[in-house]
Ligand SMILES: Cc1ncc(C[n+]2csc(CCOP(=O)(O)OP(=O)(O)O)c2C)c(N)n1
Ligand code: SF4
């Protein structure tokens with residue numbers, strides 16, 4: 134549809150991009166020590182690994198601390214409204230399949246206000262990479278419970294005494310809804326995250342990457358995640374039934390690729406079949 | 420009134436095929452060289468309940484239904500009285516059908532003639548009552564058998580030769596039976612002169628016309644969530660877009676459909692969605708995002724009775740307020756409205772072009788009366804306007820996505836353009852797009868977004884202006900109310916009274932100078948609209964200084980405003 138000027142740099146071979154070349158230089162608003170810094174680093178390193186030229190990549194987000202990430206990248210970006218990053222990215226990717234489209238959310242943005250879009254994005258299986266920075270709370274609005282908060286987390290300001298309700302399990306729901314690639318990484322471990330993010334971007338269809346990204350301001354206990362996480366003890370499966378059993382018993386701390394499906398991505402063919410509107414107008418002729 | 424025409428309604432209960440008969444009658448009238456329109460009305464059943472096909476046929480294009488019906492033709496009378504308010508009859512009207520018509524009709528009509536269509540159908544092998552009705556109606560209005568034969572062939576051809584011949588036999592039986600009807604003088608259509616008209620004619624609904632206008636304007640991406648009465652816009656676009664190298668995606672809800680088109684547009688593809696009031700309400704937050712991020716989108720709202728779920732199958736112009744004022748913050752955007760079924764093509768096309776040019780959101784207020792009415796109209800020429808977004812020709816280090824230009828329009832880079840990278844944002848931002856809460860940055864961008872609209876020259880397309888240059892009375896209206904108002908004004912003019920009609924196609928941004936010009940010499944203004952609270956009237960009072968007496972004629976749905984309603988109000992006042 135659109136003629137673009139960019140080239141794939143690794144093919145052009147003219148210039149090698151380093152991780153820092155993907156940074157916009159804009160100073161993040163994040164609190165010192167926020168897990169999202171690590172995610173930003175992992176993302177720039179991944180893009181450098183892939184040698185994608187920045188204009189060939191669009192990073193789309195909603196609203197939240199985590200959703201601020203596009204402005205810190207030198208790619209195209211869209212910082213939209215709360216909860217609607219996935220449909221915005223869907224519209225972009227479907228009409229511009231040549232772009233590499235990465236979608237960034239928080240647990241509130243993605244699983245609460247944007248929950249319905251999450252289900253349907255998994256189902257639709259457009260070739261997107263969805264990274265969700267989960268800190269089990271709403272950081273930007275100053276520390277309320279989110280769908281992934283533990284039921285007995287008492288510090289949520291609207292839920293004194295804890296939410297008392299079961300947390301949402303994004304990976305189980307993602308699998309059941311049709312996500313084609315499911316992984317978890319630690320936001321504070323770029324070396325571990327980069328190879329998995331790379332696979333997620335390269336895997337066709339909808340890739341879901343759950344990122345444990347601690348909020349040091351509203352839940353310092355999350356600093357412990359670094360010590361608690363472990364490599365998933367088993368290889369990624371492409372059998373959804375097996376993946377379902379594993380994910381149902383998963384304690385949120387297994388890292389790695391957890392499921393790799395082979396469903397065909399959704400992508401309409403954008404080749405024009407007619408070169409004039411007259412063909413369409415004929416149907417109205419009396 | 421001034422246009423010679425005949426109005427006929429066919430009614431029947433579930434499964435009687437009355438809509439098919441109506442569609443074929445309209446199509447046959449088109450074949451015969453006539454113009455016309457058909458509105459459908461149905462009971463609350465999703466499928467198969469009682470229904471009425473209301474037609475007006477004429478030798479000239481018609482824009483609105485008449486005040487009354489010449490003929491009420493019943494295949495049966497089951498529950499037909501539910502349509503009484505929509506089918507006014509008078510002493511000159513004729514009722515045709517089996518047995519006694521419901522009292523409410525019989526008492527109003529001058530004549531009643533019993534004709535048992537189902538019984539006639541039984542006398543034909545494979546005969547169908549609705550095809551008999553088609554024959555009766557064709558005979559009454561004076562359509563040649565050949566025109567009917569052509570449409571029967573087209574409609575039933577794929578069901579085989581037997582179906583075609585049974586259909587035609589039924590039609591002939593109906594035509595034969597109609598010979599027994601009393602002669603009927605109000606059939607004023609001049610058949611001889613007009614049937615030879617060679618002018619290219621279309622059979623199109625307003626919703627299809629919006630779809631066509633969209634693709635003419637360059638739309639190649641659409642996201643869709645179905646809702647009555649807008650669905651046919653989307654249903655027409657679904658197979659059309661892939662042919663043109665575009666795509667339509669069925670979204671999970673309107674929150675998704677509107678943001679999907681923002682994504683499509685961000686990628687450089689002119690993008691659109693269509694909905695009705697409840698969907699428009701859901702879309703508001705993201706329409707604001709399109710305005711703030713200066714990402715062009717077009718949202719067609721095919722209005723229905725509101726508020727809430729309201730009356731999904733009936734028209735009302737009551738979404739004007741939400742379209743004008745529904746966005747939070749100061750969010751200047753475009754609001755336009757097609758005036759006729761044919762104008763749905765142009766207004767949608769123009770809206771796409773404007774949204775793309777001005778990098779903002781355009782809301783197009785069509786309505787059920789335009790959208791779901793099917794009409795025979797002159798072919799709508801392509802005016803040749805196509806979306807042209809300003810894209811930076813060259814890009815360097817200093818590129819600013821939201822640069823403050825003289826026109827207020829900032830060249831917009833497209834993903835893939837090296838050096839054009841920026842982060843679109845709904846947060847208040849600097850010219851480069853960086854979030855900023857500084858007063859200067861906020862004011863600069865707000866001024867820019869306002870001025871790019873207010874500085875733009877919208878040309879004479881802003882309104883249709885008809886009637887006398889030296890009139891002292893004007894009718895001021897918008898959108899689909901134009902049809903009835905235009906007939907009323909023509910009727911007054913025919914009586915030698917001077918009246919002017921101004922029908923606004925562009926509602927926002929307001930055009931105070933243009934309106935003042937068009938009201939030169941006018942001392943009385945009648946504001947005509949289909950709403951309960953006078954939304955248009957109040958909007959005019961807020962946005963325009965009108966140097967004349969102004970009176971509001973605001974009539975809520977679900978019944979259409981009729982030409983005689985406008986004429987009566989006008990005559991009483993002037
Ligand atoms: C429609 C709407 N409702 C509420 C908000 C307020 N809000 C901003 S961010 C946010 C939650 C963000 O949580 P999450 O996505 O987990 O991001 P985090 O800040 O934790 O990274 C909320 C409720 C908003 N911006 N828009
Ligand atoms: S509030 Fe929490 S999530 Fe937000 S920036 Fe600070 S540490 Fe990060």
Ligand SMILES: [Mg+2]
Nearest residue numbers: 239240268270
């Ligand atoms: Mg969060």
